[in-house]
Amino acid sequence: MAKISALSGFPEWLPAQRRVEQHVIDVFRHVAELHGFAGIETRAVEPMSQLLRKGEIDKEVYVLRRLHAEEGEDTDPDRTLGLHFDLTVPLARYVLEHQNDLSFPFRRYQIQKVWRGERPQDGRFREFYQADLDIIGQDSLPGHVEAEVAVVMAEILARLPLPGFTIHVNNRRLSEGFFRSIGIQDHEAVLRALDKLPKIGREAVHALLVQDAGVSDQQADACLGFAAISSADGSFAQAVRDLGGSGELMEQGIAELTAVLERVQAAVPGAIVADLSIARGLDYYTGTVFETFVEGHASLGSVCSGGRYDRLAADNRHTYPGVGLSIGLSRLVSRLISADLARATRPVPSAVLVSVTSEETRGSSEAVARALRARGVPTEVAPSAAKLGKQIRVADRRGIPFVWFPAEEGGEHAVRDLRSGEQVPADPASWTPPEEDLTARVVPTA
Template sequence: MSDEQLVRPAQVSGFPEWLPEVRLVELRWLDEIRQGFERYGFCSVETPSVEALEVLLAKGETSQEVYTLRRLQAEAADDGDARLGLHFDLTVPFARYVAAHFNDLVFPLKRYQMQRVWRGERPQEGRYREFTQCDIDVINVDHVPLHFDAELPRIIHEILTGLNIPAWSININNRKVLQGFYSGLGIDDPLGVIRIADKIDKVGAAGVEKLLATRTALTPAQIRSCLDLAHIRGVDAGVTADIRRLGVTSDLLTEGLDELSFVLDELSDLPAGSVVADLSIARGLDYYTGTVYEGKFLDWPDYGSICSGGRYADLAGSFIRRHLPGIGMSIGLTRIFAKLVAEGRLSTGPSCPSDILVVIPSDARRAQAQATAAALRSRGYNVEVYHQADKLGKQIRYASRKGVPFVWFPPFEDGKPHEVKDMAGGEQVTADPATWRRP
């Protein structure tokens, strides 16, 4: 093949990929996250990567982010696939799933879902076109008890603590507080203001102030009150007193403050500073109606959220004539991973899962090497057989480069014993594949 025929193997921007040693860590994390969800009785659900556009666009301002599907060789008149898109989150597909299988599900439905999602946005640090989310949701007929608003962040806190990532906090707010506060100020379009307030992490307080001044009809006094609210933070239910001191009242605000106080009280046993009430959190998606969450790295405050979510009143109601409220949180696995890789803070190990490499002494001994590997696998070890009868030094270097901890030597001659080499300590001893135990 000439140079002109070669296709440049460039990685597509916004679609991260990992070396094997990093991928192994990611797989272990996925296992730990799954086990954390299952400890609390959540069941696994998986939905297709593709949904009808009418499903994806049922709630929220998402149309600019959705990737649509179309066959490369589709004829102009064939628009069957044009109404399909890749899901941009897992919550909307889950709501559709609940509606589709409503009669076969047990409520309240407690589910987790760990899949890739796709968003058509400009790639930058912490923002990708393809990434893995790990969602946990509770959805029920008519009513989801408020205690789930505290249980979900507790589960996420437990999982993130177990992953031993750099310092972080889970920040909590309530959309009823925001909407009630804005309504109490006499603002006609509180949801529009929430969408602007949600940009505070991207553009800062000054940027939000400018957007409110240019894109809304708010008065300077109303804008100042909105910013005063956004600056309030606290670690316990006393934060509600700071909000009340701003002098704004409404029934919805009172309801939201009661809910926020309940969640903070329920989580008060967690380590100090790990759960914070942050009134700047808005969550821009329109379907959130109550408690909202955003997890942040403490060392990188300008970095995007590492977990997020909230309560929604009736997302599944777009697909079925039943009132099905829910609440959910998502761990942004790819966002966490990419940051730790970029900062050199991810501890990696070997580049393969093998516990043992069985060498091939000679072509004549290949069958014995395979039998040895089979015996060790039957006892629970991950075992790789070297691919050809090379010099022993080359086979051992192969194991070393891949990080395989043990190298097994079948008998080179009849009547000789098996031997195993500990690659870390260098010790080589006789061993029986039927009884050997990893030190």
């Protein structure tokens, strides 16, 4: 038999841990659907020619080969397939492929595994869940949807067992407008440098700004001053102007950022701050950009990021702008588990184990189980007619809170709460456990 072992970078959960992951997925789905987002899934593979658009051959893609591949299947980049490394490339393709069958603005969420051939020694996952949510317009998309995805993000995170979180929001027009108005040409180089602030600190970024972005010492100071601005209300605007920023583009950015702040504060008070250090590495954002941090877990980095982009995809008829967010779900779940922030109340869904007096009367125990399940109570029947003490230990070991003792001739049914030891008469046609015991729930660890 081949070696049995864990594979570095491919996380796998025990049942109680999987319950935590499933809970996060369920919350994401529930909130997304409350906001009218439809779920889709895309195939796990895309042609390599799609995955490596713009010739980004540095991408850590897993390439597929059929064990019994035909001649040429392996070398033609339109026929060679790779596993998707995010859900954005597939969404762009899905929207173009199905544009005639979708209604726009297209509101979709998507929760799927993605794969990246990262070096495992970096402690990164090679297989992980990503949970994305986007609103895609055809040719145009109103600005107010930028606040909308932030609200959904806040509502999802507020329902998760996290110690607290804050969405940090900035606006690309505001940044670009500010940098231009103080005489900087290469604003993208400035953004790339500022993006490194949390990792390398102010001094190193200052050096980068001068060397790579070609700005003066004074401009670099202004950029760092800009990135230090943060406020939960609209006061960031005056701070930017005080730093010497001005101009139409910057004022447009200020107006957009103020609107996002106000809308999100109205929906989920305290969830968001304007933070002008937020840059987002990717070039393709054009307006609002978000990052989200969990209180006391700065080392996690941003758990939920996104923003506005003007061109998800395009063909010779249409351009598709959008706004979206993405949660690195496996990373978040992994932290919930490793830092013991949340736990399943038990590893199995069962609320009740029905005991079995003898194999001859197993049918009566099964009838009790059927009656309980008919009212939505997860129930299993003892695997063997062992001594009652042993059956109770089976329930205990599985974390099942109640053991049912079927009526013996003329007698009454009874149910015992294993935690309190209390045993009461009960009718299988009407008894239900307390709501909080109905199934395995995921709760913050006290």
